[in-house]
Amino acid sequence: xxxxxxxxxxxxxxxxxxxxxxxxxxxxxxxxxxxxxxxxxxxxxxxxxxxxxxxxxxxxxxxxxxxxxxxxxxxxxxxxxxxxxxxxxxxxxxxxxxxxxxxxxxxxxxxxxxxxxxxxxxxxxxxxxxxxxxxxxxxxxxxxxxxxxxxxxxxxxxxxxxxxxxxxxxxxxxxxxxxxxxxxxxxxxxxxxxxxxxxxxxxxxxxxxxxxxxxxxxxxxxxxxxxxxxxxxxxxxxxxxxxxxxx
Amino acid sequence: xxxxxxxxxxxxxxxxxxxxxxxxxxxxxxxxxxxxxxxxxxxxxxxxxxxxxxxxxxxxxxxxxxxxxxxxxxxxxxxxxxxxxxxxxxxxxxxxxxxxxxxxxxxxxxxxxxxxxxxxxxxxxxxxxxxxxxxxxxxxxxxxxxxxxxxxxxxxxxxxxxxxxxxxxxxxxxxxxxxxxxxxxxxxxxxxxxxxxxxxxxxxxxxxxxxxxxxxxxxxxxxxxxxxxxxxxxxxxxxxxxxxxxx
Numbered sequence: 198x199x200x201x202x203x204x205x206x207x208x209x210x211x212x213x214x215x216x217x218x219x220x221x222x223x224x225x226x227x228x229x230x231x232x233x234x235x236x237x238x239x240x241x242x243x244x245x246x247x248x249x250x251x252x253x254x255x256x257x258x259x260x261x262x263x264x265x266x267x268x269x270x271x272x273x274x275x276x277x278x279x280x281x282x283x284x285x286x287x288x289x290x291x292x293x294x295x296x297x298x299x300x301x302x303x304x305x306x307x308x309x310x311x312x313x314x315x316x317x318x319x320x321x322x323x324x325x326x327x328x329x330x331x332x333x334x335x336x337x338x339x340x341x342x343x344x345x346x347x348x349x350x351x352x353x354x355x356x357x358x359x360x361x362x363x364x365x366x367x368x369x370x371x372x373x374x375x376x377x378x379x380x381x382x383x384x385x386x387x388x389x390x391x392x393x394x395x396x397x398x399x400x401x402x403x404x405x406x407x408x409x410x411x412x413x414x415x416x417x418x419x420x421x422x423x424x425x426x427x428x429x430x431x432x433x434x435x436x437x438x439x440x441x442x443x444x
Numbered sequence: 445x446x447x448x449x450x451x452x453x454x455x456x457x458x459x460x461x462x463x464x465x466x467x468x469x470x471x472x473x474x475x476x477x478x479x480x481x482x483x484x485x486x487x488x489x490x491x492x493x494x495x496x497x498x499x500x501x502x503x504x505x506x507x508x509x510x511x512x513x514x515x516x517x518x519x520x521x522x523x524x525x526x527x528x529x530x531x532x533x534x535x536x537x538x539x540x541x542x543x544x545x546x547x548x549x550x551x552x553x554x555x556x557x558x559x560x561x562x563x564x565x566x567x568x569x570x571x572x573x574x575x576x577x578x579x580x581x582x583x584x585x586x587x588x589x590x591x592x593x594x595x596x597x598x599x600x601x602x603x604x605x606x607x608x609x610x611x612x613x614x615x616x617x618x619x620x621x622x623x624x625x626x627x628x629x630x631x632x633x634x635x636x637x638x639x640x641x642x643x644x645x646x647x648x649x650x651x652x653x654x655x656x657x658x659x660x661x662x663x664x665x666x667x668x669x670x671x672x673x674x675x676x677x678x679x680x681x682x683x684x685x686x687x688x689x690x691x
Binding site: 208210213215216217218219220221222223253294296297298301306307309310313314320321322325326339342343344345346347348349350372374402 | 460548
């Protein structure tokens with residue numbers, strides 16, 4: 198039996214206007230290293246890898262790897278849903294840094310306060326969230342003294358995967374910044390349980406910045422493997438994935 | 445006499461937290477094309493080009509070109525000020541897409557409304573602008589239902605150049621989106637007068653998107669040259685710069 202695999206890699210970006218956007222800074226290096234490691238270790242068992250990535254992400258090159266480029270969280274959701282509906286996917290390695298928030302609207306502090314003063318009978322919270330005086334323009338003018346960007350939650354893509362395709366093995370990723378090892382493992386384990394991941398790779402950004410990419414491959418609360426460096430993380434992850442020929 | 449030139453290119457980005465940022469999508473292709481065109485047409489007259497650009501900008505390669513990488517508007521300001529103080533700069537070609545706004549603070553709609561409800565005697569506008577319940581974290585949690593990003597104006601770098609160095613020739617750039625030719629020329633001329641530019645290159649993003657990079661090299665209200673394509677824009681701009689050996 199040969200496997201079909203989806204790897205998501207890089208970072209999504211959410212549009213503010215035609216020139217401005219909110220981006221997640223992720224190079225896609227880890228996702229690319231995992232794709233290459235899969236091809237080195239397990240090429241004969243792989244039928245196809247869909248490498249779903251952002252425009253600036255590092256990309257692997259191999260005839261079995263098809264690159265699908267996406268921009269925002271909505272694109273990513275649509276792409277994964279389409280692939281899962283079209284064919285049986287055996288593994289999803291979801292290493293992309295996905296925006297938790299997208300732009301709801303752009304306004305100014307003056308617009309919000311005018312709206313609140315004009316409607317003393319209404320709850321300020323509702324007036325802030327349902328602001329009607331949005332700045333609508335292809336490119337927002339630079340004449341305003343300030344801007345207020347209201348962001349709303351994006352759908353949690355990782356939570357949709359097992360709902361859509363229970364048989365697909367799911368590898369989740371968690372990136373925190375400046376937390377203790379205990380906290381990192383705890384958050385990763387919760388992510389794993391909530392989204393029915395088979396494994397979670399947990400990273401701390403403060404280590405990555407220091408050039409020491411230390412990660413934990415988390416199987417359970419007290420069952421995790423520390424690995425250091427992108428090559429070693431990819432190597433260990435692929436070994437864990439194919440241990441006993443399945444997770 | 446040999447010239448020293450600064451070219452700014454690409455787009456600045458402003459930090460939201462350690463993984464998220466607001467970016468201006470500009471490839472730096474036009475700035476790079478201008479640098480290359482200067483070297484092709486006028487190499488013997490050029491002593492040095494400082495190419496000040498963002499991480500992802502396209503870069504020219506030439507022993508007379510020194511690349512200085514910057515991230516945000518504040519970096520750009522500091523870099524230009526340092527260069528202008530250090531030596532006589534003959535031309536600044538300011539093609540970089542500079543953020544008009546930077547992040548003041550991040551909060552939630554709930555924090556703002558609680559603050560307003562708790563201080564009925566105060567002006568809601570002041571409470572929105574001086575929000576004290578900021579979310580301060582290395583990486584903002586994804587648990588909030590919404591986020592509010594308050595942006596404030598950045599210093600207008602283009603306006604500082606002639607103040608600091610009146611003898612430096614200044615080439616400004618204006619990018620609008622979906623306006624008439626008349627409006628584009630008018631806005632460009634105003635930019636030119638306000639900042640004492642010698643020339644302004646005016647673009648419309650809607651043309652660039654269509655793959656037809658039409659620009660106007662604006663000298664005055666009724667004195668402008670339409671040029672199409674990055675190579676032709678760079679070519680014409682360099683010719684105009686060195687007409688009569690000075691602007």
